[in-house]
Amino acid sequence: MTMGEVVVFAPELHQSGMSSAISTSQPLRSRIYKQEEGLTAYMCTGTPVDCVKLALNEFLDRKPDLLVSGINHGSNAGISVIYSGTMGAAIEGCIFEVPSFGVSLCEYAYDADFTHACEVAQRVAAVVLEKGLPKGICLNINVPQGETKGIKITSQTQGKWVNEYQRSADGNGRDVFWMTGNFENWEEDNVNTDEWALANGEASGDLHASNLMKSIKQLDKEAGFRFFGGDLMAVQGGILVKHYREMAFMGFGPVVRNAKTILNNLQLCQQEITRYQPDAVILIDYPGFNLKITRFVKVRLNIPVFYYISPKVWAWKEYRVKSFKKYVDEMLCILPFEVDFYKKHDYRVCYVGNPSVDEIDAREYKDETFAEFIAANSLPDRPIIALLAGSRKQEISSNLPPMLQAVKGFEDYQLVVAGAPGIEPGFYDKFTQGFPSRVLFHQTYRILAQSQAALVTSGTATLETALLNIPQVVCYRTPMPRLSYWAFKNILHTPYISLVNLICGREVVTELFAKFFTVDNIRKELTQLLHVKNYRKNMLDNYAEMRQILGGTGASDRAAETILKKLRENG
Numbered sequence: 001m002t003m004g005e006v007v008v009f010a011p012e013l014h015q016s017g018m019s020s021a022i023s024t025s026q027p028l029r030s031r032i033y034k035q036e037e038g039l040t041a042y043m044c045t046g047t048p049v050d051c052v053k054l055a056l057n058e059f060l061d062r063k064p065d066l067l068v069s070g071i072n073h074g075s076n077a078g079i080s081v082i083y084s085g086t087m088g089a090a091i092e093g094c095i096f097e098v099p100s101f102g103v104s105l106c107e108y109a110y111d112a113d114f115t116h117a118c119e120v121a122q123r124v125a126a127v128v129l130e131k132g133l134p135k136g137i138c139l140n141i142n143v144p145q146g147e148t149k150g151i152k153i154t155s156q157t158q159g160k161w162v163n164e165y166q167r168s169a170d171g172n173g174r175d176v177f178w179m180t181g182n183f184e185n186w187e188e189d190n191v192n193t194d195e196w197a198l199a200n201g202e203a204s205g206d207l208h209a210s211n212l213m214k215s216i217k218q219l220d221k222e223a224g225f226r227f228f229g230g231d232l233m234a235v236q237g238g239i240l241v242k243h244y245r246e247m248a249f250m251g252f253g254p255v256v257r258n259a260k261t262i263l264n265n266l267q268l269c270q271q272e273i274t275r276y277q278p279d280a281v282i283l284i285d286y287p288g289f290n291l292k293i294t295r296f297v298k299v300r301l302n303i304p305v306f307y308y309i310s311p312k313v314w315a316w317k318e319y320r321v322k323s324f325k326k327y328v329d330e331m332l333c334i335l336p337f338e339v340d341f342y343k344k345h346d347y348r349v350c351y352v353g354n355p356s357v358d359e360i361d362a363r364e365y366k367d368e369t370f371a372e373f374i375a376a377n378s379l380p381d382r383p384i385i386a387l388l389a390g391s392r393k394q395e396i397s398s399n400l401p402p403m404l405q406a407v408k409g410f411e412d413y414q415l416v417v418a419g420a421p422g423i424e425p426g427f428y429d430k431f432t433q434g435f436p437s438r439v440l441f442h443q444t445y446r447i448l449a450q451s452q453a454a455l456v457t458s459g460t461a462t463l464e465t466a467l468l469n470i471p472q473v474v475c476y477r478t479p480m481p482r483l484s485y486w487a488f489k490n491i492l493h494t495p496y497i498s499l500v501n502l503i504c505g506r507e508v509v510t511e512l513f514a515k516f517f518t519v520d521n522i523r524k525e526l527t528q529l530l531h532v533k534n535y536r537k538n539m540l541d542n543y544a545e546m547r548q549i550l551g552g553t554g555a556s557d558r559a560a561e562t563i564l565k566k567l568r569e570n571g
Contacts, residue, residue, distance in 0.1 A: 003125060004065070008033075008041035009055035011048060011085075016074075018047045018085035020092065028054055048089035056096055066129055067093035070103035071117045077106070077142045077194040078157040078185070087140055094138035099128050101139035117143040119317075120151070142194055153478060157193040158186045187394065205284040206230030208309055208334075208355055208556075212282070213238070215560035226276050228269060241272050265289075270296050273303070279567055280304045283328075287311040287320055294327035304570060306563050308332045310349070314341045321345045330566055332559045336549050337503060350562055353555035356460060360467045361553045363445045373450045377440060382414045385526070386451035386470070387437075388444070388461050391420040393427060395457065398477045400431045403455045406522035408435070410530070413452065418444040453529045455522065458513065463499040466509070466543045471529040471536050474498045475522050476513040503549055508542040 009030075023046045034041040042059065044051045048069065056063070069089040076084045086102045093100030101124060105117040120143050133139070140156075162184045165177040187193055210232035216223050217236065225238030234240045242265065266289065273281060273293070281297050283290040283305065290307070297303050310333045313320045324331055324347065331349040333339060342349045365373075374381060385407055389400035400417070407415055415437035417428060428439045440447060448454060448465055454472045456465050465472045474497065496502050500509050510525050512518070528535045 003122075003129060004038075006039045007055065007060065007064070008039070009051045009059065010041070010043060011051060012043040012045060015048055015085045017083050018049070018088060019083050020049050020088040021047045021085075022053070023047060023050050030054060030059070048085040049092045052089050052092040052096070056098070063096070064098055066125060067098045067100040068103065068121060068125060069093070069100070071114055071121065072102065072104035073107075074104065075106040075142055076102065076104040076140060078159055079161065081140055081156060090138045090140070094136065097135070099133045099138075101125075101128065101133075101141055103141045103143065106142055106144050124151075140194075154194045157195040159184050159195075160186075193394075205286065205309070206232045209233050209282075209284045210236050211355060211358075211556040212308055212559055215556040216563065218557075219560055219564055226272060226278070242268065266292055269293060270300075273297060274301065277301075278303060280306055280563060282306045282308055282563065285309050285311055287313070287317070291320065291323050291327070294323065298327045304329045304567065306330045306332065306566070308352075308559055309334050310338050310342075314338065321347060330562060332562060334555060335499070335503065336551075337505065351551075352558040352562060353551050353553070354463070355555045356463050356467060357547075357550055358553045358555055360445070360464060365446050365449075368446065368449070370450050373446060377438070377443075379416070379438060380414055382412065384416050384447070384451045385410060385413045385530075386447050386454040386456075387415060387417045388448075388454060388456045388465070389417065390457045391423075393423060396420065396423065396427070396431075399457055399475070400428075402477065402517070402519050403475070403522065404431065404435050404437065405519045406455070406526065409523075410526075413530075414438070416440060416447050416451070418447050453526060455526070458497045458511075460499065462509065463503075466500045466546055469540060469543055471539050472509055473522055473525045473529065474500075474509050474511045474513070475517055477517045478514045500543075500546060504542060504546050508539060508546065 028044060028046045028050055030042050030044040032040065033043045042055070044054060046054065052067070067090065070086045072084065072086040076087055081087045084102070084104075086104060090100045090102035103117060103121045105114055107113075120141060124139065124141060128139075168176055168178065170176050185195055187195075206229055209227070209229055213225055213233060213236040225233075225236070226241055227233055227238060228242045229240060230243060270293070273296075281293065281303055283293065294305050294307075297305055305328050307324065307328045307330070310331055311317075311320065313324075314337075321342065324342075325345070331342065331347070333342075333349050333351050334354045336351050339349055339351050371381075373379070387400065387403050387407070389396045389403055390398075404415070407413070415435060417432065417437055417439040419425065419428065419439045419441035425439060425441070432439060444461075445464070445468065448468045448470050451470050454465050454470050456462050456472045456474055458474055458476045462472065462474050476497070496507070497511055497513055498509055501507050501511065512521050512525065529539070530536070
């Protein structure tokens, strides 16, 4: 991919941990290392910041359009950004008012594969060259090893390095100290930080996979399973080879200590499939890991491969469709618009329905009345506004206070907050004091079903709210709202954050996120939903259309039927 003339100006020696250091007591030297059409590479005796300063002041005949620092070998998340020479160079470029970003691959193996990090850097570079960056802002891009699901704007994790030195002795018995250490994360529950984003995937795959296993067993009593997965899959029986919790490590110390384990996970999976020789391999989302498995299975073993729940390549990494076409026998999608997306790439896929439809249909208290609900929970007889502020502490801390402020003044209504599983009740008290609200746990569907309207953070909850036919405002607070919105509009290939809007192909529910997330905007939208009859009716009519597009229940059953039918046809 060619973007223009490239000038490389880099230290001749390893300069990790140099931060923004400059050379003041010794002269700098530089020479051409490589030169060809469109590329000139210099090597310099100085630090990364020395390189930027020297290049911009003495070697370049004009200000560059873009400065890229890296790709760094290892993470620069959290407090590491302060010590990083890679980011020191990017910050220096920003000081010179050059659009700048640093790139780091979160892997420490000597033979690390930088392919995915290059792809991310190229994509961001193309956007920055076209759109620029806000003045005074540079980007610190950290790319996880293996799996790359998308781009997320985060804040820097608060924490510090501890146990930073290991004592040993030299050949003469004198003490020497080697830098090591562990990152002490002060914000483990903050889902908006870089460390959390790099370390965590979605556990929803465990739920969807377990339901699929259940459906397969109903159709084939002799079906057996070996799997990489979680507790819900284990309940269905079979052999749990590796729990997904064992496959994520965060921070420099844990990664280094577990480097062998990390590198062996893929090999272990390949070995298990080879020994077990299953009739089929079924993959759930996670393209970074799973695409490597598909290639191995098809090329080495020639075992049928089924992919249930398509990765969101329509938003990120569209080029992966080529691998799906080559290695996946049947792609089973749960979002109807994915069929048309893949059709553009001449790839036939199977839409099996959406699991959320099944979950809503099979919910408890399906026929419960409003009177029964308020009586069961000792609530007053007033209409309800539901607040779904997220599932993790930091997410709740960020979204719930402005949500409560936005609903202030709706005296004819009571506020009911859907408490997130695993969050202690006392956590909500500091937010809800002074507001006529109740927090109820393990009743999200019941709360929504009895509500007049809901404020909902983005995600599956927006789809579930629509399936329950409750008017909603989609609202999500982001760190650095203007930058977050810029990234969404310019880097991602999806026009909406809400599944409702994505399914319908237009704005059915108002999305107030990033720079549009304000108390006044939320209050105005909620007022229309509650008091403007035609506005409310229009949303509900669109919900009806969405349900028709999704189809009926039985997503897992249809997926199971498709898999078993395909296997029978192939003998």
